[in-house]
Amino acid sequence: MTGKDSNPLVLSLGFDVHYPGQLNSGFRPEMAKGKRNLKDIYFSPDTKEDLGQAIDRSYRPATEILLDLLDEGFKCAFCISGVVLEHLEEWYPDMLELLARAATHENAEVLAQTYYHSVAGLFTDPQEFVDELLMHRDLMKEQFAVVPTTFVHTDYAITPATAEALIESGIRAAIIEGAATERDPNHTYTFHNLPVLVTHCDLADDIAVRFPRREWDRWPLMADRYAEWISVSPGECITLFFDYRIFGDIFGQETGILEFLRALPSALADAGVEAVHPSDAARIPPHDDISEITGQAGPGSSQGPQRTILQNTAIEALKAAGNLVTNLEIWRCLLDTEHIRRMAMRPAACGRPLHIASHQETYDYFASFMRILSHFEERSASSARSKRSTLSLRCVPPGSAFSFSSCDRPAGYAAHSLQELADMLEFTPDDIVCYHIERDDFCRWIGEVIGDTKLAKDIRGIEDRTRLRLTVQERIDILWKRLR
């Protein structure tokens, strides 16, 4: 099955160098009164210090190790986000220099991604995705004098739209996440004509999740054993992609993770596994075409497999915000996949640090996020073409959201914007809609919370749910037109 003699197994190893901006979870609108620089208020002031710690614990020692290994002929890839490069340039130029030495090493490949490590690819309009992709490319050209050709697409499922955008932007292959596909990760595939590599989540999580666990029956994991697991895997290639912070920061040096990293290349060589660049691995003839299944991940779902209600609300709100806000930079920082990831209880790890949170914690994070996004939209209204339209179309934090319920049970969801209200009116059960109509709730929420008195007046007395929804939707369309 392995076919090792005829077709040796190769390994492509990549590191995700990114430092997500931390939200200021204690943000309250009062804090922003009279303040110009909203970014400092929306995001945690400790970012510089925290990043410094991550550098000391992980970035620097890991990069030094990798530099030695690259010198010895080992091949690996780096995916460096625009955000982290900006931070390094501003605060830790010596680290940037070290990282640049690794990234520009002849045995290293630089991978492409979105500048802000963002969720833009989830939007129906790929414009922002392409913009960020090109921004990142320009940055890589400027900093490291390379044009990356392999894109890292691991944070959410690849879609036909993103695949097309990637091809048009000159990307020749993408790395996608194994958990999202139903296919064996040990092969290469094509997705809508784009060659793709699939990350091997089980093998990645042996390191990213299980490595330091003493209760794990394979603890302690040694490089030679790990290399052996890889070497006996079936198929042609294994793709592993790790959050860089795993090596030293998430798992401290005392766990032996850095020694593991140092010992891995020679162990791989002993086991007969060749390390190659992802772009080379992607040239292996594809095993199959997976256009049919990926992007439709999850059993028959069109929504993606693991999105929660909170994540969905946040993504929709972000999408709308793109056309409402004036300061694109803050908006783009809010697009960071990390924010969305933290709104799930147990998002797939697959090479990323394990994140386990209670529903309360995810909800609290969501609440801070929406408070900030809502405030940001309100602030942008004054300089918008139509202030009132912007305010009507903005999202509101959970405390002001419209919670659907009937006299005896909550429906389990809430609308955080006019658009979400219209969307939810499509499926809210009749008894719940009637209950709210009887109490005039829609009218009051639209008038008093959203502040659209015209629409509030328009829907007063409407008892038919379809008409109600259409009236709201028509108003939304008009408001958008005013902004264009």
Next chain:
Amino acid sequence: METLKIAFFCWEALHSSFKVGGLAPAATHLAEHLAKKGHEVHYFTRGVPGDPVEVNGIHYHYCLPFGDNIVDYCKTMSTMLTGAFHTCDDPAFDILNFHDWHLVEAMHTLRDRNIVLSFHSTEYGRHGGNFGDWWEFKEISGKEWYGGYIAKAITAVSNSTKTEVMWLYNVPEWKVTVVPNGIDPEPFRIRVDPGEVKMQYGIHPLAPLALFVGRLTYQKGPDLLIQALPAILSRRWDVQFILAGTGDMRGYLEGAAHGLPVQFPGYVSDEEHVRLLNACDLVVIPSRNEPFGLVLTEAWSAERCVIATDVGGLSENIDNYVNGIKVPVRPESIAWGISHLIDDPAYMQKLGKAGRWKVMEKFRWNVVTEKMLGVYRKVLSGNP
């Protein structure tokens, strides 16, 4: 291999007007798969004029019984169906396969023939593993004992039912063979957009949905699930529940579920059942006693993850943390199990897939029908 002429006696059938619980599909599909293998199968059951007399190679013979209580009702049914049996007993039937106790009087009349009695459950089990002191309980238990006594061979749907039958009715071990309920997994796995189905029930397309399918009776433990809800919802408040099916506890349950995110769509059609199965995120089986648990293999066929109580066939067939989670029969434990799973969609998918594997290996009709034929042949050879 010679072809057999087989008579099925069962008080419900899939294509007749009487279809109450899991017995109908279990017996009907077995009959159909026997017919598919070339055997001649006659199915004696209840029905109204106009019900089909031949479906998928099975010859149906109906009667419309009456009676003031279940015992009398079944007695008239036995008399009528014995009459129907005699009209087509030429050439003589090779095997008479009775399903559950309802037609024991007919068994008595035909006791010299090659009778196989299939226990899909016992009266004790149907009452959640309790003895009843009312007369029907005693009467029915007596019939089950007698049926087991005069049958040439007995089949039970699981090891636990086998043990139960042996223990309750003093049946010797050699007489009982385990023949699980089969399933045709294909119709249960369909491509639907779960979000769309959820929306039809007024549920947010991304809300996790836990599904209970089955009769709303004490045996199936829907009350345990309802009691578990507050603990689940205190940790995760977007979970929604659908309890599909109907039964004597429905009114009580609806009252108990007041204010909770639970829906009772009542009896759902097969088609809707499959849609719900494929739309939900996990299937809850909180039974107090479950001889086999067809809902389990149905959920697995749809690649759904299950959380079930550690009883009977469920206990036997679920491999804990491999293709489902087994918990003790207590609301707190059910709550724990659901909470443990619902936060981790990837894990649920993994368990569901493993379940589907198990179905393909052990519960496909082909495998099961061969097992049943083995029992028939043993009876025919005269040395069971």
